[in-house]
Amino acid sequence: MTENKKHSGNLTLLGGKKCLDFINTLDWRGRDRPVEYLNSFEDVIRWAAYVKVISLKEEKDFSKQAGMNIKKAEEALTITIELRELLYKMFRDIQHGKRTQKQDLLRLNEFLQQAFNSTAITLSLTEFELDAGVDTTTLTGLLSPIVWDAVNLLTNEDLLRIKSCADTVCGWMFFDISKNKSRQWCDMKSCGNRAKARKFYQQKKNGTI
Numbered sequence: 001m002t003e004n005k006k007h008s009g010n011l012t013l014l015g016g017k018k019c020l021d022f023i024n025t026l027d028w029r030g031r032d033r034p035v036e037y038l039n040s041f042e043d044v045i046r047w048a049a050y051v052k053v054i055s056l057k058e059e060k061d062f063s064k065q066a067g068m069n070i071k072k073a074e075e076a077l078t079i080t081i082e083l084r085e086l087l088y089k090m091f092r093d094i095q096h097g098k099r100t101q102k103q104d105l106l107r108l109n110e111f112l113q114q115a116f117n118s119t120a121i122t123l124s125l126t127e128f129e130l131d132a133g134v135d136t137t138t139l140t141g142l143l144s145p146i147v148w149d150a151v152n153l154l155t156n157e158d159l160l161r162i163k164s165c166a167d168t169v170c171g172w173m174f175f176d177i178s179k180n181k182s183r184q185w186c187d188m189k190s191c192g193n194r195a196k197a198r199k200f201y202q203q204k205k206n207g208t209i
């Protein structure tokens with residue numbers, strides 16, 4: 001929904017869930033040429049730090065690793081995009097009332113398997129928590145919190161609240177927390193206003209106002 005001087009470290013975060021903001025790193029999905037914000041693994045690291053799935057120290061560790069091995073960084077970027085598009089497809093299928101494809105679930109489980117490697121149960125003063133930590137020994141280790149976020153969304157939340165912006169060209173996804181599940185736009189200020197302006201223009205053209 002946004003363009004111009006945007007990069008993975010300053011994108012507007014309107015998804016309401018990290019895994020949906022992750023999906024929104026590909027902008028204008030309905031265009032012939034969508035706008036990609038993850039063009040290198042550095043972009044991925046920058047985004048992960050921006051949405052706080054990795055700490056500043058982890059950001060430095062990952063950057064160092066990626067800088068030392070260009071080929072590994074390229075491979076990690078490919079896997080990152082694969083995860084993003086897998087989640088996009090799964091959530092789109094859910095929105096369209098389509099049953100999730102077996103191979104998609106299988107692939108998500110493979111990502112989950114990797115995420116388990118860095119997950120531990122921790123104890124605070126009073127309660128146990130599942131800590132979806134980040135495995136810094138491998139570049140794709142930074143994807144674990146995203147995988148967990150998607151798994152939590154799929155297993156613990158109302159799937160009817162996962163929506164795509166009513167502007168199909170925009171293509172952003174968000175988690176609708178409105179009372180009546182009535183949110184239509186990723187952002188009223190951009191996509192919502194454009195739709196309003198289009199409707200006004202059409203009505204004026206038709207002489208209905």
Ligand SMILES: [Zn+2]
Pocket residue numbers: 001165166167170171172185186187191
């Ligand atoms: Zn939108």
